[in-house]
Amino acid sequence: MSSATYSTTAGAELQHDLVRAGFYPQMVQDVLAEAMLDQPVVDHLLHLETHFDHTEVHRHITVMVRSEKVLFIVHVDDQQLDDHGKDVMAQVSVEMIGLSRIESVATSFVYHQPQHYSSSDPVRELTFGLSWDGTKRIDLAPASCGDPQCDADHGLNGTSQPEDLVLRVSAEADGQNAVDKAREFAVRLRLATIS
Known part of the structure; x- marks a missing residue:
């Protein structure tokens, strides 16, 4: 994990919110740090959603993180690969959008x-x-x-x-x-x- 990415007060608040949400916080932090390439966090919004599909529970999280010139959007879905929920997979996508775009x-x-x-x-x-x-x-x-x-x-x-x-x-x-x-x-x- 990059120390510069989370070195600001906004970065510490993002880490706190990720841990509080409890949805693979370390994985999301590491993915963001890699995507942000040492750019410090300026602002963020985290949205955790749970929905039910028959007998399965699906969760996903969208995290928007703004640096000085770029908005990073991380989306994570998890999925059970077996009937007992012991084999789980997480799919992570990251998008970078220049604020000017x-x-x-x-x-x-x-x-x-x-x-x-x-x-x-x-x-x-x-x-x-x-x-x-x-x-x-x-x-x-x-x-x-x-x-x-x-x-x-x-x-x-x-x-x-x-x-x-x-x-x-x-x-x-x-x-x-x-x-x-x-x-x-x-x-x-x-x-x-x-x-």
């Missing part, structure tokens, strides 16, 4: 009981999206001419949509503190991308 930092808020809204009301749910034109999802389907008797090949129709990063944080599932942290991170990231 970030085209959009989008936030969507949910307030409860808006008819009684006051300025001190907390945001109960936040959807946080980033776009840097890094990944596109292409959906294709066979084209048709509208004639039900036609069996000619009309090619394909499709759409291409940016699919960079979207996180949803809710007070009900993640706690109000997690929503507030995500909102504050989004504001700081927005300011970093325009400066």
Whole structure:
């Protein structure tokens, strides 16, 4: 592990949050240190999510770490390879995005009981999206001419949509503190991308 990466107060807070989340903290720290090449941590946001699929529990974590000029995104999924959960695999992906490449930092808020809204009301749910034109999802389907008797090949129709990063944080599932942290991170990231 690089000492420079975690040498700042923000780096120590990231280490603390990773350990507190308890989702392979040492592995995530080591992957980040290798990716960041001694750049110190300036800011971070960590989002841990658990979902259930029939009899299996799946967890994944997304960690966004900002250095002075780059945003690092680490995503870790784990998966059971046997029925007893003794053989587990973790898949880790890392992406580096120059802050100058970030085209959009989008936030969507949910307030409860808006008819009684006051300025001190907390945001109960936040959807946080980033776009840097890094990944596109292409959906294709066979084209048709509208004639039900036609069996000619009309090619394909499709759409291409940016699919960079979207996180949803809710007070009900993640706690109000997690929503507030995500909102504050989004504001700081927005300011970093325009400066």
